[in-house]
Amino acid sequence: MNSDSIKNVLTNLGYKLLDCGNHWRTSALYRGGSNPTALCVYKDSGTWIDYVNNSNALPLKTLVSATINSNDDKDIKKAMGDFTAPSSPIKTSQKKSKHEKTYPDSCLDKLLPHYSFYKNKGISEEILQDLKGGLATQGSMYQRFVFPIYSKDSLIHGFSGRDMSKNPNKAKWKHMGSKTSWIYPYFVKSNGVSPTADSINEKGFVILVESIGDMIQLRESGIYNVLVSFGTSISSALLCFLVGMNPKKIFISFNNDLDKEENRGEIGAVKSYLKLIKHFDPKKVCISLPTKNDFGDMTPDEVRSWISSLSHDFKDCSSIYNERIKYYLSKGSISNSTIPKKYLTIQ
Numbered sequence: 118m119n120s121d122s123i124k125n126v127l128t129n130l131g132y133k134l135l136d137c138g139n140h141w142r143t144s145a146l147y148r149g150g151s152n153p154t155a156l157c158v159y160k161d162s163g164t165w166i167d168y169v170n171n172s173n174a175l176p177l178k179t180l181v182s183a184t185i186n187s188n189d190d191k192d193i194k195k196a197m198g199d200f201t202a203p204s205s206p207i208k209t210s211q212k213k214s215k216h217e218k219t220y221p222d223s224c225l226d227k228l229l230p231h232y233s234f235y236k237n238k239g240i241s242e243e244i245l246q247d248l249k250g251g252l253a254t255q256g257s258m259y260q261r262f263v264f265p266i267y268s269k270d271s272l273i274h275g276f277s278g279r280d281m282s283k284n285p286n287k288a289k290w291k292h293m294g295s296k297t298s299w300i301y302p303y304f305v306k307s308n309g310v311s312p313t314a315d316s317i318n319e320k321g322f323v324i325l326v327e328s329i330g331d332m333i334q335l336r337e338s339g340i341y342n343v344l345v346s347f348g349t350s351i352s353s354a355l356l357c358f359l360v361g362m363n364p365k366k367i368f369i370s371f372n373n374d375l376d377k378e379e380n381r382g383e384i385g386a387v388k389s390y391l392k393l394i395k396h397f398d399p400k401k402v403c404i405s406l407p408t409k410n411d412f413g414d415m416t417p418d419e420v421r422s423w424i425s426s427l428s429h430d431f432k433d434c435s436s437i438y439n440e441r442i443k444y445y446l447s448k449g450s451i452s453n454s455t456i457p458k459k460y461l462t463i464q
Contacts, residue, residue, distance in 0.1 A: 142357050
């Protein structure tokens with residue numbers, strides 16, 4: 118496969134690759150860069166883009182040439198090994214994709230400041246206002262409390278809406294946009310600054326939760342260094358973002374479905390743990406589920422007690438998780454192929 122040849126070329130040059138589906142992310146070794154997600158290299162052709170330098174898509178040959186600091190065809194050919202460039206390298210998966218739909222901030226004017234649902238749960242108006250949320254009275258988000266999702270370019274590129282109708286046939290949450298690309302609420306700004314970004318920079322660690330409801334409950338308790346996964350799986354975009362951020366520690370705090378026959382939150386947390394330790398030192402990743410089903414079921418005092426119990430010691434917890442991993446392996450809930458052999462030995 119061409120992707121294997123491309124991978125060999127890159128790894129032989131010293132590039133450490135982060136698998137992101139149809140492409141890899143890596144640092145810009147050719148210019149001494151340290152950002153591990155600065156370069157995007159497509160698997161089917163080797164075409165690459167330097168997002169930090171805002172470069173155009175270029176063929177693999179140019180990256181090889183820049184990395185070995187040589188324009189000599191013999192040197193480049195030797196470094197590229199058995200890789201054969203496709204006849205139209207830019208006309209495959211890395212051709213300009215369909216533009217992601219964005220929305221003007223003015224669309225939020227249609228949302229009503231109807232906060233009673235969350236106020237009854239102990240959430241303050243200030244938190245809801247900072248997140249620019251409101252009740253939709255028309256459209257596909259009708260009768261949902263809607264939270265706009267911002268991109269790194271400060272553009273709205275999605276919405277997440279919590280049902281207010283109490284209709285048992287309606288899904289609790291509905292999403293508009295590609296939630297697998299969302300890094301929420303990192304890019305939501307209040308008075309020109311991102312409380313989430315500031316808190317992560319200050320505290321140095323990140324808490325990952327399943328839903329916006331969990332996040333706002335933590336905010337009510339003064340905990341802002343939280344990112345939402347929108348489910349029990351960490352997306353490639355969120356993984357790449359975490360790798361680029363390189364926090365001191367990551368706490369996976371999905372729901373704790375103790376009352377269910379299958380604890381989906383814990384299974385998702387274990388899978389996410391296994392995914393994260395492929396890119397992070399295991400000492401930096403910890404599973405710490407809420408003490409009740411989710412943070413919305415916990416009082417502010419219980420949440421503060423939970424946060425104070427988090428261990429910030431850099432100790433390897435893999436031995437603690439091995440029993441749960443063995444259990445879910447035996448149940449078929451996780452696959453043995455997901456376990457990084459470098460870190461874990463499951464008997």
